[in-house]
Amino acid sequence: MPDWLLYTGSRHPHDAVERLPPPPPWRAFDGGPVLPPPSGPSGNAHQARTYRPSDDAVQQVNAALYLRRPLLVTGPPGTGKSTLAYAVAHELRLGPVLHWPITSRTTLRDGLYQYDPLTRLYAAGRDDAPADEDIGRYIRLGPLGTALLPYGRPRVLLVDEIDKSDIDLPNDLLTIFEKGEYEIPELSRRADPSAEVMTADGPRVAVTGGTVRCHAFPLVVMTSNGEREFPPAFLRRCVSVELRQPSGEAELAAIVREHLGPLADDSDDLVRRFFERASAGTLATDQLLNAVYLCRHAGAADRRALADRVMPYLTGPADDE
Numbered sequence: 001m002p003d004w005l006l007y008t009g010s011r012h013p014h015d016a017v018e019r020l021p022p023p024p025p026w027r028a029f030d031g032g033p034v035l036p037p038p039s040g041p042s043g044n045a046h047q048a049r050t051y052r053p054s055d056d057a058v059q060q061v062n063a064a065l066y067l068r069r070p071l072l073v074t075g076p077p078g079t080g081k082s083t084l085a086y087a088v089a090h091e092l093r094l095g096p097v098l099h100w101p102i103t104s105r106t107t108l109r110d111g112l113y114q115y116d117p118l119t120r121l122y123a124a125g126r127d128d129a130p131a132d133e134d135i136g137r138y139i140r141l142g143p144l145g146t147a148l149l150p151y152g153r154p155r156v157l158l159v160d161e162i163d164k165s166d167i168d169l170p171n172d173l174l175t176i177f178e179k180g181e182y183e184i185p186e187l188s189r190r191a192d193p194s195a196e197v198m199t200a201d202g203p204r205v206a207v208t209g210g211t212v213r214c215h216a217f218p219l220v221v222m223t224s225n226g227e228r229e230f231p232p233a234f235l236r237r238c239v240s241v242e243l244r245q246p247s248g249e250a251e252l253a254a255i256v257r258e259h260l261g262p263l264a265d266d267s268d269d270l271v272r273r274f275f276e277r278a279s280a281g282t283l284a285t286d287q288l289l290n291a292v293y294l295c296r297h298a299g300a301a302d303r304r305a306l307a308d309r310v311m312p313y314l315t316g317p318a319d320d321e
């Protein structure tokens with residue numbers, strides 16, 4: 001294993017991220033005061049602990065960490081794009097993954113922060129309202145906004161299914177990732193532009209001068225099912241990796257064992273059957289996991305028919321043979 005690799009895909013947590021060298025000078029950020037690294041599990045514990053990444057994925061995760069660039073993960077459904085983020089957070093002890101699911105209605109603002117002026121107005125109108133009211137109680141940073149707080153260790157931000165976004169979002173995001181900072185105008189416009197705001201998943205944090213600036217650039221994992229071509233300016237600023245279905249029965253069987261323990265002989269049949277079927281249309285790894293699990297518990301008679309029913313083609317030939 002080349003020793004520049006911090007994330008190795010070993011599935012065993014360790015502190016190698018402390019060996020991460022300083023950023024290239026054009027990606028150095030100086031936000032502060034530095035916040036302690038978040039503790040706690042990555043989330044999706046089972047998936048994070050059982051993920052077997054491809055060599056390519058391991059290498060590109062490390063490239064993104066070293067270069068302080070977002071990682072764009074593409075590939076067919078079920079190839080482990082989203083799980084990769086949890087697996088890295090688990091192995092490198094980077095704390096809870098900040099999950100930002102994208103839809104066509106998602107805006108940059110949703111990811112950065114939400115400001116709730118109505119509750120604030122209501123509170124200000126009450127007789128017992130404090131004279132010097134605490135605006136930070138009405139500002140909550142979103143997953144993107146939280147990832148860019150000045151943490152001493154990179155947070156993991158999963159921008160899930162970015163290809164579903166409105167056309168402008170990828171470019172808006174790039175601007176933020178270039179600068180490593182954003183402004184909260186509701187704060188910066190005030191006479192006193194500092195406040196303790198709420199975050200996506202931790203205690204309140206002080207923001208000074210109305211601007212949040214990162215310290216350790218987050219590990220940003222952006223997933224895409226390929227429903228969209230991204231502009232060259234976007235691609236140039238990312239590290240990319242394409243995930244594929246495992247190419248051999250041995251690797252697929254290893255993934256099944258990782259999830260479900262030792263395989264019974266007849267589970268090998270299912271792995272083989274999965275491969276036969278996968279040559280004619282798209283299947284996803286987790287369909288095989290479902291089939292193996294179900295057949296273990298179902299009677300022996302119609303295992304193959306049962307397996308085929310829970311492994312329908314996602315694209316390709318219809319399943320009414």
Ligand SMILES: Nc1ncnc2c1ncn2[C@@H]1O[C@H](COP(=O)(O)OP(=O)(O)OP(=O)(O)O)[C@@H](O)[C@H]1O
Nearest residue numbers: 047050051052077078079080081082083255285286
């Ligand atoms: N290489 C792998 N090692 C272990 N488990 C895997 C691997 N690839 C996929 N899986 C399992 O398959 C399931 C699907 O993975 P995941 O949801 O990450 O796929 P995805 O590429 O994000 O799919 P989608 O495009 O539908 O969002 C998960 O339960 C995951 O644990």
Ligand SMILES: [Mg+2]
Nearest residue numbers: 081082083223
């Ligand atoms: Mg996914």
